[in-house]
Amino acid sequence: MVAPPDNDVLRASALHFQHHDGSPALQGVSLGVREGEVLAVTGPRGSGKTSLLRCLAGLDRPQRGEVWFDGVAVHTLGALARARLRRHRFGWIDPVPVLVPELTVWENAALPLMLRGTGRRRARRAALEWLERLDVDGRARSRPHELRHSERQRVCIARALTVVPSVLFADEPTAPLHRAESAQVLRTLTAAARSHGVTVVLACAGPRRAGLADRTVTLLDGRRVRTLHLPPVAGPAGPAEGAEPAGSAGTEGRPACSLSA
Ligand SMILES: Nc1ncnc2c1ncn2[C@@H]1O[C@H](COP(=O)(O)OP(=O)(O)OP(=O)(O)O)[C@@H](O)[C@H]1O
Structure with missing residues (x-):
């Protein structure tokens, strides 16, 4: 098997994915993501955005089609190799904040770095830097239950950036935030990614939030569409x-x- 001959750091070819219950989620999606690019994936609810990000990140394996990352055929890797790839090269942000309740905010943000083998002190420093950028450094010693929902989501975003991943997959990362806060957090996220050369694949329901991206790909019913006209x-x-x-x-x-x- 030979990697596709192009400059994309991440590439999907003719991805087909259906859930265990038979629900079709992706029906032949192809796309490429250039290194350092911020790519928005938009589309209405159920159009396949999450499924696409999960296949690209190696969280799910497509039934047909290929996913290539940096010369690695992700679709052929076993579960352990995909987990290793995710831990060392990828970041992931869910639409709902999930933190370890027993750990403090800074420990949560530092966790992925420590799992990669970084010492506690260095990991703490990096975590505090990102918490500050996300405006939650004042909560560094708190436990997640003491924070507001939107603050917990900011911590999750800081946690994803602390490792400076090669690719950050952000699945509606500002869903729990109100509009003004959402715009500000998205600006911080994209600016941070750009300044650190992080490639971002950002799922967002509406075109407004995709405004900060370099390029937008739109899905409808598991297919890539050029223009969104809902029948x-x-x-x-x-x-x-x-x-x-x-x-x-x-x-x-x-x-x-x-x-x-
Ligand atoms: N766990 C699941 N089991 C079965 N079907 C699912 C599951 N998750 C999603 N689906 C179905 O797969 C299709 C694509 O869903 P997906 O979540 O990828 O879309 P989405 O664009 O991210 O939607 P949303 O904005 O609601 O998250 C939809 O038809 C959805 O109902």
Whole structure:
């Protein structure tokens, strides 16, 4: 097997993924991510954003298709090798903050570094730096239950950045934050990634949050689309006359969706 001959640090080819219960999530998605790029993956709920990020990060294995990272065929790796790859090269942010309740905030943020073998003192210093950037350094000695939900999410973002991963997968990272806070945190995240050469794959539901990205890829029903035009949902009698498409801000109101090649 030979790596695709291009400059993308991460590449997916014709990914097909379905969940254990048979739900189709990805139906032939291909994309490349350049080194240092901030790529936004947008699309409505259920369009496959999380599934795509999970396949790219080696958390799930596609049933068909290939994932290449830095010359490594991720789709062929066993569970242990994928876990090692994630620990050493990738960062992950979930839409809901999950922290170790027994550890303090700084210990949580330093944990991935310590798991990589960095000493406690150095890991603490790095964690505090990132907590400061995310404006939660004042909470460094608190336990997660003492924080507000949005503060816990900032800690999760700091934790993901502390290791300065090669690729950061951020799945709706600002979902628990209100709009102004969300915009500020996204700016911090993308600026930090740019200054440290971190490649970012960012899933976000709406085009507004994708504004800070270098490029946007849109999914609809597990496929990559060029423009998002949601067709009206057909009932037993067919689409309602003049029905409003249940679209996002990017919807132009035409009852069709154009699929990319
Ligand atoms: N654990 C699961 N088991 C079965 N089907 C699932 C599971 N998670 C997601 N799906 C289905 O897979 C498809 C893609 O979901 P996915 O979560 O990847 O989309 P998404 O764009 O990230 O949506 P959201 O914005 O709601 O997170 C949807 O049809 C969804 O219902």
